[in-house]
Amino acid sequence: MTTDPETTETAPSPGEPADEAGTGTGGSTDGGGASGGPEPAPAAGEVSATSATPADGTTTDDGSRSAGTGEGDTSPQMSAAEAELAAQRVERERIERRKAERKGPIEAGGKLSGKAADLLAAVRAVESGEKPVPGTFGGQAPSPRRPAAPEPVRRPQPVAPPVAPAAPAAEAVAAVQAVLAGGGAPDSLAPQVAEALGEGADARLRADPWQLLRVAGVRPEQADGFARALLGAECRPDDERRARAVTVWLLEQAALAGHTALEAPALEAALAQRSVPDPDAALRSTIAEGEALVFEDALETAAPDADEEDDERPVRLMIGLERYALAEESLADGLARLLDSVPKEDGSAADWEREAGSAHGCAAELIRAVAGHGLVLHTGGEASRAESATLLQAAQRLGVRAWAALHSPAGRRPFAALLSRPGLPDAPAEPTRPALATVAGLLSGAEGPGRDADGALDLDLLIVLDAPQLDVETAALLVESLPDGARLVLSGDPGVLGSAGPGRVFADLLTARVCPQIASRTPDPGPIGELVSAIGVGELPQVDAPGNEVVIVPVRNAGEAVHRTVQLVADSVPRALGIPAEETQVITPGHGGAAGTRALNAALKERLNPGPGRFGGFDPGDRIAYSPAPGRTLPGRVVKADAEGLHLECSGAPVVVPKERVGQCVRHGWALTAHQAVGQQWRAVVVVLPGDAAQALTRPWVYTAFGRAVGHLSVVHGVEQALPRAVAEVPARPRTTRLPVLLRR
Template identity: 60%
Template sequence: MTAPSRGPHPEPPAEAEGAEPEATADHPAAGPAAPGETPATAGDTPREAEAEAETAADGVREDPAPEAAGPAGETAGDASPDSAPETSDRAEDPAGSGSSTGPGGAPEGAAPAVGDGAAEQGAAEQEAGRLSEAQAELAAQRELRARIAQRKAERSGPVAAGEGLSGSAAELLAAVRAVERGEKSGGAFYPPTASAPRPAEPAPPRITGPRPAPEAATAGPAVAPEAVAAVRAVLARGRAPEESAPAVAEALGERADAVLREDPWRLLSVPGIRPEQADSFAQALLAGDCGPGDPRRVAALIVRELERAALRGDTAVPSSVILAELAGRAVPDPEEALGQAVADGVVLAFATGPAEPAQATENTKDTEDTEDTVAEDGAEHPGSDEEALPGPVLLALDRYALAEESLADGLARLARSGPDARWESVAEPTELTRALAVHGLVVHTGGEAARAEPAGLAGAARSLGLTAVVAVHSEQAARALDPAAVTVASLLAGTAGPGRDEDGAWALDLLVVLDAPKLGVEAAAVLVESLPDGARLVLGGDPGQLGPAGAGDVFADLLASGTCPRIASRVPDPGPIGELVSGIGVGELNEVAAPGKEVVIVPVRDAGEAVHRAVQLVADSIPRAIGVPADRTQVITVAHGGSAGTRALNTALKARLNPGPGRFGGYDPGDRVAYTPAPGRTLPGTVVSADAAGLRLDCEGTAVTVAKDRIGATLRHGWALTAHQAAALRWPAAVVVLPGDAVDALSRPWVYTAFGRAERHLSVVHGAAAALPRAVTTIPGAPRTTRLRTLLTALLSPSGSPRA
């Protein structure tokens, strides 16, 4: 569609003292943050900003804690802003306070999700006393990883990776494997070497043993008080804050005190601990009998950096990044130290592709950028005949490396499934059913309206006498699509979906997973490994959405590999909001006609005014002018911290919509909350009551009890969410807040995701000046460094599999 023409810009009328500013599409309030304001993304890189800390975050924080001499416990808190923004009872009508046209020439601000900045993991026991979905899901993933590790140990060599490599890259990979087998020293793979291409290794056999049944998993017991007391004694001996003892015991387990005495730097595995703090603790505990090159310190620093990368979505990191980190931490010989860590099994090393010509790096900004590029495409770039440089080496933690290996094996197994003539008998064939008749793995792409197409496959399968399951990421989406649909979490936990056969595989013929861009690599590996031979898998989603809040980028990697058919929907999203979002998806910020005030722009000058306007819209204007009540309107902003982050907005919205003393751990009955039972999952809910067992919530019709000691880690107020938290959910009305102090965090996927959460009405509280159109047109989002694309290409391309 083309945007309507625009006439001359009239001069805005002068405003009376204290009057509300008039908002028009032609005159958005521009503006960076006022002097002295703290940016919401201070301390975060753009890639860290894109990682939602619904995962445990020790380094990605929107409100970084000040450096401190003490070694433990000083993490960034969730304290409210110094003062709640002033609110007003005066109504602000979208019809009069904002433009009813789209943001084509007016709104110029939106922002991508920044890290949540708090450790939000673990789950409370539900009322029935059975395991929570999150506990069962995590236990199932642990069992899968243990089983894969056992398979690797039973093989004569490490897990096969990188088939099809040649030249120096193949030699590098061979050297890595020799290091893992103990045949060479850990530094053997760093010097460039040349040799004949290594013969292709056979693909690893598929796991044929019984698969784990998540419903049979058991959660570990809570840390005993005596274990916490023992940790407290060790912390006191190392002159560390003793109040950190519960967190340390939870992170390191029942033997945490013995672990710390043996390796003080294991303190770095506790969320929020910084290297300087761990060094101080180690010096005190070991009485100076250690140095910067201590292998235990090196191992902890490497693991910490890789875990931080996982929060940004990376499953692997170029070796140059780790070497730079070690050098910056005063490790005497970073290359030797890293080689020893590889030899000791602290980290796995992988060569990612063929050598690149030397001239390809002449104009590269830095080595890390070059290696990130190669890691993404894994392809050989043309160049001159100058001497070739060795391909980059990627380093990965075993949990992510093994999950990617298992996932690649499983996807290849499904993709190699032969034709299934039963799908040719569908009464009304579609592109999807025709693809399923030939291929076992199919990708479907499209917007919100297109979700009905893959969801409809379940009915077609049942008409053929096949067993089919549709899995989505929220109860809300499940109810809207199919009464028989289940959530991915409940499917993994075994509380919904089909039973399992004697091998532990699900007894089904078709699995359709919607909102597939939210799948992280570990959850995807469990899903795929649980599918029986011959089953069909359809992954559906919108490639313009934000990626998962955790390690991996499964949907994007599968699309980029081109190793399975891709069916693109031709169904557009309806209405002005659909037109606006569709344009954003292709990098265009169009002005749209909104006769029913479906899209409204509310310019603001600073973050304080943004909070004030957002509260008025939710409490007064949208209910009165649009007819959507406050409890069906969702506020979406860039970060948790900052002058207009979720904390500031939730403080103001609670004061207006449900004032109370917060007598139950900061919450009152009637409060809207965001419950995070497991990393990467956010469930909207409402506080019902509280008792000795904990805080009782209603989460989309499901009763949940959050234990007292888990409230701080799993709950936030939920009137305002980040875009990562809101992904895969929709509300009748959404208010997207774009403060001027968050413009550095903007990207096209963030804008696309945030604007697309509204069904009937979208208000954009806009104070980001030109950052919005710049983000939409020029910032496609930071790529993630993963190995899945390369693995899939190596496994499937030689077999002649269909490519997109």
């Protein structure tokens, strides 16, 4: 690595003070998508102004997983974003109905026992009008467990046509505004409150002020102040309503951090930190009201005894929100169906072997594995995508209805290029439309093969690229949508940041070892590939970069980091390497701080596309990051603005964002976080590491950010030894999930 040959100035940008106090970390960092426990959310006022992009890990200041879906127009036809969210909601409702069909009365000592059975019995007691059993989380040992009967395998049911979500009525918003005004809360929260609480939101909020915590970004201390203003002397810290609301809020924060459930002791400790006087009673009340579910999961022992009774095995008590619990159980059921079913006979064994024989290296191994298994995992870096492309074309030559699904539409063109590259067997003589879709488009029905009469995707083989980006809900919808006999290949780089939503599906499957795993041996090329590969194993070497492929730009403070970044993008990289600013992407750990995405985008806009920002701060030609749904970011450009809204171009597709949605769904996009950049690559990347981001760095973050560059990587380096220390010592932050236990069952 070398220092930047084109940037010899050392003075910081005027008006940009040094900021080394951590303003770019904590609640505004990109993070790794998970942490050891619940993390705080941004302040309510901040979210109402900046909830534009999806979750970038744990607790970004972007309104993580907020309800803004944005894309659409004023015509009656549903927008792609609305269709996607509506389809996911319909599918979740179908999964919940399926789970409800097999629910029956559960007595303590039945399928569950001990604390779990007592808690479920408490729920039944409350439903029948009785008081819940006291002391549920006391110190009693679990009673003997009985094995549950095996679950029947069920095919996916037809999915009803999606219905566009209706915006809250003006009368409902006005009624909520009156309640918010009475409690001193900003009336800008009214639409979010009305949407979160539904019909009668004003009455619900007045009866239980802590329901304000259901709005993304509101914190317990803010809800407490609102409750004191509304209730006066009736507001007490031991109020049962507050205990339930804080419990649900903590579980939501855990989901933002990537967890699908929390162990009961960890949740009790978090409740105590939030000044809940009786955490045990809070958990019992929350479960009795049906706002959370309880699970008793058997733990694996180090050396299990063959004669050991199942009811003597240690267990852990897990508490989770219903939506993620049902999704994780549905995902486990669907994966078990794939593992246990015989793949559809598309081509004889000899045909598959012939295709494998014509491929090379790991591509041949991948084809052989897919020939005989319903579920296959494929790991590797960017270069390994060529093996997935070889598999896709081999399957199509055998008459298999095969599709590939990507995380981002920006990855469609590079993968399509792999399908038509010279030297590939039977490459098409004329360009054809490849069988490519995004995961979101596939689930919503906007892309892909459509669905058959049973509601399943009309395909035989699905190759999912960027598989680490699958959260538990998306993965459940995807697996449940596959027909019997279909094959599923999950392909991706296990070293990148995990999904923005809860769960660690790809990592859990790799750990569980329930299906074939094909590891690519194709290295990413060039000095950047060499550097990223070393980071993946915890090393940060000096690499030989004769063509300035990797450049280090040391800086002393955040102001200088912004100044050097603008200089690199606008001057140095275009002049020295011939890469225009439009093909250079800036990546930084967080949105806030003196060198976060906000500050960098403001400086880059001033230099590259100055303008008055008449439409919500945007002008034609601005680079943007559009978030049609939580957890998804599409890079694009502003085309124009009119009465319909803000007109964008995202990966070649026109998008119209209504005026009222612009503030929630659109940010400037010259600078992104690493989570927003996953699944995409650029000719040149400038990674900005200001001093206040040192605590946010992890090995997956560095691996992901550096790996977005194809031809040139500049590192604006202000974290000194924090960078090599993060690469060597800070792995991915852990996530608590139930999928491994469910797969073992």
